[in-house]
Amino acid sequence: MTVLRPPPSQKSSAPRQPPLLLSNPEMVSQHTPCTLHHSVLPPELACDLFYTMLDAAQGWSRNKWWLFDRLVESPHRTSFFARLHDGVDGDETWQEAAQFWYNGRKTEAPQPFPEEMEEACKYIEKVVNDELRKRDRYALEWAGNGNDGQCWRANVAAANCYEGAKETVGFHSDQLTYLGPYPTIASLSLGTSRLFRLREVIPSSETGKRNARTYNIPVVHNSLTIMHASTQERFKHCVPPQSTIDIFRPSYPRRIKGASSEREQNIETSNCRINITFRFYRPDYRPHTIPRCKCGVPAVLKPDMKGRSDGPVHDAKTPSKDPNKFSVNAAQQDYSIRYWWMCYAGAQSEGKTCGMWKVMDAEAEGRGPFVGPLPGSHASSSKVTQED
Numbered sequence: 072m073t074v075l076r077p078p079p080s081q082k083s084s085a086p087r088q089p090p091l092l093l094s095n096p097e098m099v100s101q102h103t104p105c106t107l108h109h110s111v112l113p114p115e116l117a118c119d120l121f122y123t124m125l126d127a128a129q130g131w132s133r134n135k136w137w138l139f140d141r142l143v144e145s146p147h148r149t150s151f152f153a154r155l156h157d158g159v160d161g162d163e164t165w166q167e168a169a170q171f172w173y174n175g176r177k178t179e180a181p182q183p184f185p186e187e188m189e190e191a192c193k194y195i196e197k198v199v200n201d202e203l204r205k206r207d208r209y210a211l212e213w214a215g216n217g218n219d220g221q222c223w224r225a226n227v228a229a230a231n232c233y234e235g236a237k238e239t240v241g242f243h244s245d246q247l248t249y250l251g252p253y254p255t256i257a258s259l260s261l262g263t264s265r266l267f268r269l270r271e272v273i274p275s276s277e278t279g280k281r282n283a284r285t286y287n288i289p290v291v292h293n294s295l296t297i298m299h300a301s302t303q304e305r306f307k308h309c310v311p312p313q314s315t316i317d318i319f320r321p322s323y324p325r326r327i328k329g330a331s332s333e334r335e336q337n338i339e340t341s342n343c344r345i346n347i348t349f350r351f352y353r354p355d356y357r358p359h360t361i362p363r364c365k366c367g368v369p370a371v372l373k374p375d376m377k378g379r380s381d382g383p384v385h386d387a388k389t390p391s392k393d394p395n396k397f398s399v400n401a402a403q404q405d406y407s408i409r410y411w412w413m414c415y416a417g418a419q420s421e422g423k424t425c426g427m428w429k430v431m432d433a434e435a436e437g438r439g440p441f442v443g444p445l446p447g448s449h450a451s452s453s454k455v456t457q458e459d
């Protein structure tokens with residue numbers, strides 16, 4: 072007689088790890104591929120940028136997209152900005168990229184950076200480039216330099232406004248379509264303090280062997296969270312709802328309109344958090360280079376988060392037992408991951424997609440220059456296909 076046994080349980084025997092509050096920059100660097108920088112802008116500029124964006128947010132919209140057979144609406148307001156003179160693509164409109172930001176919905180042309188945002192960029196680009204110089208880089212990161220010799224520039228930005236404790240953004244990783252692999256994203260927080268939450272996606276090969284941990288980073292007014300290379304490939308992030316928040320009281324009143332140096336008498340408090348994610352849309356992932364599927368829309372670039380083989384992400388000389396601990400000195404060049412171009416029409420057309428799916432072949436697609444040799448290539452130096 073055959074005895075039918077249930078299949079062996081897939082349940083993880085690895086211990087569950089409680090969420091960890093990363094309350095200072097050292098802890099953030101220790102446990103995640105992000106860095107946290109407090110007081111990044113001069114305080115007056117941070118306040119002025121907060122007021123400008125708070126007013127602009129009245130006109131921002133809620134993102135809508137199809138999730139399977141359901142139309143969902145993002146529980147916060149958002150807007151997309153493109154820098155007019157970014158030194159990368161003076162003649163590029165980035166209209167397609169803006170449309171893509173709203174999951175393929177037809178949108179107005181992206182907004183130009185307001186004056187205070189242009190000013191803020193100078194500080195943010197410096198912090199990011201200083202940080203990049205200290206870090207080991209992944210092979211597929213962008214290796215070009217701009218006219219100013221800096222390798223990372225903010226040429227677009229997405230802004231979010233979260234009003235009160237209940238407006239949120241759900242767990243996601245940012246789309247890589249125009250950012251390319253291993254992007255660096257600089258996320259500025261203004262106004263009310265909220266939690267920024269990160270959670271690793273455990274690769275299939277390690278399922279059951281270890282569990283993901285949730286990290287909570289308090290993001291206070293005028294702090295910058297840099298999501299360094301591999302954050303989008305390894306982690307998902309969100310801004311969760313909270314049961315309470317502290318009302319924000321700016322340090323300076325608003326400027327009186329038309330009188331640039333004078334300020335109003337009273338300071339108004341706010342329950343809003345403004346977030347601006349400064350991004351570098353790579354010249355080798357310009358809109359016209361993005362493959363289109365049968366639906367006629369640009370494909371979306373996604374990393375194979377589950378299938379990745381993590382390789383030596385820890386410091387080779389002092390291997391760590393903590394799988395979540397990162398070393399900026401890690402020999403990270405061997406890290407291998409596949410990226411897919413996938414049909415994205417489903418986000419807008421009632422969930423209907425043509426099913427297009429193909430592996431990104433950076434070399435065949437003529438992308439670069441990259442920091443290192445492409446995985447699988449025998450070339451000793453990176454492929455340089457275009458001058459920046």
Ligand SMILES: O=C(O)CCC(=O)C(=O)O
Nearest residue numbers: 229231245267310346348
């Ligand atoms: O508000 C934040 O801190 C996160 C925003 C975000 O994840 C995004 O714009 O993609």
Ligand SMILES: [Fe+2]
Nearest residue numbers: 243244245308
């Ligand atoms: Fe995001």
